[in-house]
Amino acid sequence: MGTMGTVTHRKVVPPMKTTRIVLASRPTGRPEPANFRTETVELDPPKPGQALLQTLYLSLDPYMRGRMSDAPSYAPPVEIDETMCGATVSRVLESTDPALRPGDIVLGYGGWQTHSVEYVSYLRALDPAAAPITTALGVLGMPGFTAYSGLLTIGRPQPGETVVVAAATGPVGATVGQIAKIQGARAVGIAGGPEKVALLRDRFGFDAALDHRAPDFADQLAAATPDGIDVYFENVGGPVFDAVLPRLNKFARIPVCGLVANYNDTELPPGPDRLSLLMSNVLRKSLTLRGFIQTEFLDQAGDFYPAATQWLADGRLKYLEDVVDGLDNAVPAFQGLLTGKNLGKLVIKVAE
Numbered sequence: 001m002g003t004m005g006t007v008t009h010r011k012v013v014p015p016m017k018t019t020r021i022v023l024a025s026r027p028t029g030r031p032e033p034a035n036f037r038t039e040t041v042e043l044d045p046p047k048p049g050q051a052l053l054q055t056l057y058l059s060l061d062p063y064m065r066g067r068m069s070d071a072p073s074y075a076p077p078v079e080i081d082e083t084m085c086g087a088t089v090s091r092v093l094e095s096t097d098p099a100l101r102p103g104d105i106v107l108g109y110g111g112w113q114t115h116s117v118e119y120v121s122y123l124r125a126l127d128p129a130a131a132p133i134t135t136a137l138g139v140l141g142m143p144g145f146t147a148y149s150g151l152l153t154i155g156r157p158q159p160g161e162t163v164v165v166a167a168a169t170g171p172v173g174a175t176v177g178q179i180a181k182i183q184g185a186r187a188v189g190i191a192g193g194p195e196k197v198a199l200l201r202d203r204f205g206f207d208a209a210l211d212h213r214a215p216d217f218a219d220q221l222a223a224a225t226p227d228g229i230d231v232y233f234e235n236v237g238g239p240v241f242d243a244v245l246p247r248l249n250k251f252a253r254i255p256v257c258g259l260v261a262n263y264n265d266t267e268l269p270p271g272p273d274r275l276s277l278l279m280s281n282v283l284r285k286s287l288t289l290r291g292f293i294q295t296e297f298l299d300q301a302g303d304f305y306p307a308a309t310q311w312l313a314d315g316r317l318k319y320l321e322d323v324v325d326g327l328d329n330a331v332p333a334f335q336g337l338l339t340g341k342n343l344g345k346l347v348i349k350v351a352e
């Protein structure tokens with residue numbers, strides 16, 4: 001009840017349990033159910049500075065495939081028997097810090113589980129009246145920020161230029177296309193299947209929309225980019241990149257954000273070594289290819305949130321969410337994310 005500086009807000013009767021999905025073994029190729037284990041364990045009560053949270057929504061993101069592997073990466077892997085990592089929107093059940101009260105809704109990093117204990121200083125309070133709370137995991141969260149920072153810092157689209165992006169109905173790709181339009185560029189979206197292609201045009205306002213599974217995809221891309229490609233925001237790699245490479249203009253910029261087509265690969269694809277083809281394009285066309293991890297640009301977060309919130313309010317930025325019910329469905333939903341079964345930002349609804 002109290003609001004004075006040192007009062008602890010307690011409501012829950014211990015012991016509190018969490019049901020969690022842990023990494024049981026490292027996948028080879030596609031992650032399978034056998035690589036995970038669901039277990040219910042007791043949670044330690046929150047220490048000073050911590051809060052006990054109930055997970056409402058869990059974000060599933062392609063980067064999690066990298067965390068399941070112990071291959072060298074920009075972040076350490078999830079350890080065997082450790083809870084799978086992930087951003088979460090949660091309800092505060094108990095807080096030792098007066099900054100949060102029971103019932104508050106927060107963005108945290110609770111992982112694939114029903115409850116978590118986290119440091120309050122790592123949590124961001126959300127205002128459910130300002131935007132639907134799930135947007136903190138998508139368009140107004142890490143994926144939206146990835147699109148904003150990678151496109152504007154590396155892609156730098158100019159009015160009239162052509163921007164191409166794949167996985168274009170996903171939270172990164174859809175945001176890239178719409179910010180490209182806001183910058184006055186022409187946006188060409190690539191997605192898998194007719195339903196997604198229709199969404200690109202009708203919902204997200206792409207100037208052209210293509211299906212990368214179409215047998216004549218490369219010809220369609222050429223027809224949709226009569227003036228070539230100035231910015232290719234790389235989300236997928238694989239055959240889409242092969243079709244893009246010959247269309248790139250002199251001085252084209254390629255923010256390399258993700259390579260989801262390769263995340264389950266266990267070896268290099270067959271075929272001739274095309275490194276010299278790539279490098280001769282880089283040289284002849286003075287291409288800029290730059291990989292990035294969104295955390296490199298966190299100093300731009302203060303610009304992103306007000307801009308994206310305003311664009312959402314104006315209707316210039318739209319989003320699409322694929323909400324799957326139940327933590328039990330996290331593994332099959334994650335399998336589907338890597339093969340395009342999701343239709344928009346994939347979120348698991350863990351509790352009401």
Ligand SMILES: NC(=O)c1ccc[n+]([C@@H]2O[C@H](COP(=O)([O-])OP(=O)(O)OC[C@H]3O[C@@H](n4cnc5c(N)ncnc54)[C@H](OP(=O)(O)O)[C@@H]3O)[C@@H](O)[C@H]2O)c1
Binds near residue numbers: 169170260293344
């Ligand atoms: N660098 C960073 O800091 C950072 C941060 C966030 C995300 N990312 C990357 O950004 C990319 C998009 O992430 P997201 O969260 O927006 O995911 P997403 O688009 O919701 O999901 C991934 C999509 O990739 C597409 N895909 C899968 N396999 C493909 C293939 N073989 N060829 C072409 N497309 C394929 C599918 O869409 P279709 O059905 O349309 O093919 C699938 O829906 C990912 O590569 C992710 O790793 C990077």
